[in-house]
Amino acid sequence: MTYRFLEDIATADVAFEAEGKTLEELFSSGAQALEEVQVSTPGVEERLSETIKLESTSPDNLLFDFLNELVFLKDAKQLVFSKFNIKIYRDKDVWKLEAAANGETLNPQKHELRTDVKAVTKHKFGIKKTDGGYKATVVLDV
Amino acid sequence: MNLANLIKISDYLWEIPMSTKPGMKVPARIFASKKLLREMDDGVFDQITNVTFLPGLVGAALAMPDAHWGYGAPIGAVFATDPKAGGVISPGAVGFDINCGVRLITTDLTEEEVRPKIVRLVDQLFEKIPTGVGARSFLHLNEHEFKELMVEGAAWVVNKDFGRPEDLRAIEEGGKIAGANPAMVSKKALERGQAQLGTLGSGNHYLEVQVIQEIFDEEEAKRWNLKKGQVAVMVHCGSRGFGHQIATDYLKIFEETMPKYKIRVPDPQLAAAPFDSPEGKAYFGAMAAAANNAFANRELITHRIREVFAEVFGKSDTELGMELVYDVAHNIVKLEKHQLTAYSEPQTAEENTVSRTPLAVRQLVVHRKGATRSFPGQPVIIGGSMESGSYLLVGTEDALKLSFGSTAHGSGRTMSRAAAKRQVRGEKLQQELEKRGIYIRTTSMPGLAEEAGLAYKNISEVVEVVHNANLSKKVASFAPIGNIKG
Numbered sequence: 001m002t003y004r005f006l007e008d009i010a011t012a013d014v015a016f017e018a019e020g021k022t023l024e025e026l027f028s029s030g031a032q033a034l035e036e037v038q039v040s041t042p043g044v045e046e047r048l049s050e051t052i053k054l055e056s057t058s059p060d061n062l063l064f065d066f067l068n069e070l071v072f073l074k075d076a077k078q079l080v081f082s083k084f085n086i087k088i089y090r091d092k093d094v095w096k097l098e099a100a101a102n103g104e105t106l107n108p109q110k111h112e113l114r115t116d117v118k119a120v121t122k123h124k125f126g127i128k129k130t131d132g133g134y135k136a137t138v139v140l141d142v
Numbered sequence: 143m144n145l146a147n148l149i150k151i152s153d154y155l156w157e158i159p160m161s162t163k164p165g166m167k168v169p170a171r172i173f174a175s176k177k178l179l180r181e182m183d184d185g186v187f188d189q190i191t192n193v194t195f196l197p198g199l200v201g202a203a204l205a206m207p208d209a210h211w212g213y214g215a216p217i218g219a220v221f222a223t224d225p226k227a228g229g230v231i232s233p234g235a236v237g238f239d240i241n242c243g244v245r246l247i248t249t250d251l252t253e254e255e256v257r258p259k260i261v262r263l264v265d266q267l268f269e270k271i272p273t274g275v276g277a278r279s280f281l282h283l284n285e286h287e288f289k290e291l292m293v294e295g296a297a298w299v300v301n302k303d304f305g306r307p308e309d310l311r312a313i314e315e316g317g318k319i320a321g322a323n324p325a326m327v328s329k330k331a332l333e334r335g336q337a338q339l340g341t342l343g344s345g346n347h348y349l350e351v352q353v354i355q356e357i358f359d360e361e362e363a364k365r366w367n368l369k370k371g372q373v374a375v376m377v378h379c380g381s382r383g384f385g386h387q388i389a390t391d392y393l394k395i396f397e398e399t400m401p402k403y404k405i406r407v408p409d410p411q412l413a414a415a416p417f418d419s420p421e422g423k424a425y426f427g428a429m430a431a432a433a434n435n436a437f438a439n440r441e442l443i444t445h446r447i448r449e450v451f452a453e454v455f456g457k458s459d460t461e462l463g464m465e466l467v468y469d470v471a472h473n474i475v476k477l478e479k480h481q482l483t484a485y486s487e488p489q490t491a492e493e494n495t496v497s498r499t500p501l502a503v504r505q506l507v508v509h510r511k512g513a514t515r516s517f518p519g520q521p522v523i524i525g526g527s528m529e530s531g532s533y534l535l536v537g538t539e540d541a542l543k544l545s546f547g548s549t550a551h552g553s554g555r556t557m558s559r560a561a562a563k564r565q566v567r568g569e570k571l572q573q574e575l576e577k578r579g580i581y582i583r584t585t586s587m588p589g590l591a592e593e594a595g596l597a598y599k600n601i602s603e604v605v606e607v608v609h610n611a612n613l614s615k616k617v618a619s620f621a622p623i624g625n626i627k628g
Contacts, residue, residue: 011211077337078278119238
């Protein structure tokens, strides 16, 4: 699971590049990076599991919707996650995701809070195939 | 930015002619000094010229002196479309944080009275106003109440005794944009919003205790009882997750339905639909709900501020003054009637002399993204970084003619968050600022480092431009002495 933050893309916001050998690994890396923007994830224990089920027209849109779902859960339920078990498959023309996101409720006394993410943007957004699998660039509005 | 492609109209106004890029339907104009223009990123040039591709634009697409690149339209963009001419509405030209805005509250306290208690004051503000990632609302509204609030805005908060009735006169649109439609708001947005009412965000949002440093216009300052050395409070935040979700929802819808209207833009983030289309109307209804939520939010936060001041200084908040000077939005799209003069119609540089024959009054869809309304006599608040301080200005008649009654909103970033964090350590910055007389509490040290003053443009330069360009005139400057951030 790998990601790195990109310094030169976004002035006012946060950008990262995530990688994975499989789509599942890529999505997991991306999710981990997003969570890391908001909170120090080593401090997030796996106390609960949230099921996420999504479908979309392409892997790119699926990743977009998945990351936005994590932003939604952070605000609506104050949840942050440190581990993701993801399954991605194609059903005719529809790309589907089923995931278990493990984490806990945000606790300012316990967790090291960082920057709040407002949304995932489409700026330079996209999944690219690489020799080692896949990579994706994501810019977050913070 | 390379000035070679621009035509100088005046020391503070530059034009990018329509011939610059195939597809431009109107020119673009940038309000800036030569220095600020040179320092402006190329993204502003690319994005403001992209805006001119949109159908139904009136006059030019404008960029303010604090402009920097954003999503679709640059931050600092102002433009208006005419619905009767197929004019569009574009969520990317409003921003994710719908009605991110700022308000200014004055007190009858002086710096001498507040300094000895600044630590307790800021600590109490930090405790009483939920701030930062995942901050939870202290109110629990059910769905019905929340939908009422979407329509009523700040008035809802005041009616529940969480604000003063006279506050409403000091908020843009009375704190209530007409046309809010809760039915156009997704369930997801509702859930994000209910959890976050009355919370201060993160990033560049703040609540700042300030001292009036300088008065530039004695007469205007008298209107709002401003005196040098007086303590004031400025609040900068928006519609929280509610607005962010609405923006995300509609950016997706617009991208998918835009081909139907045969609108083509170079950047999908500038997706647009005719204002008079089902999608256009739906977005406006949802946007207004988000805007009203933000007005309500800032009113709720003000209520808490008044409570904290009362507690710390042992007097009622009315005895302490604590009056709202004004509340302005700086990410919003409004329906406004504008009387166009020949000046606001497309012009070439040769036609600099304008006849001021008034043309028809038209209702326009005015987009302001990182830009503030600046109507004649209206207070305008331009916020700086947490180290530099802020300004109060007043709107002008000229702004109506030059910029659809608009002006800049802040200083704008020049350095990425990552670069700022490499140069500055949050804890060290907090200590340095305390030595300089600014006491800050934050939920995030890295977040604090990202907001260091060195990451921002010089606000005085931005303010000088809007003052000299007659978009808004300086009234007073404010220096920070305390701050809470997420």
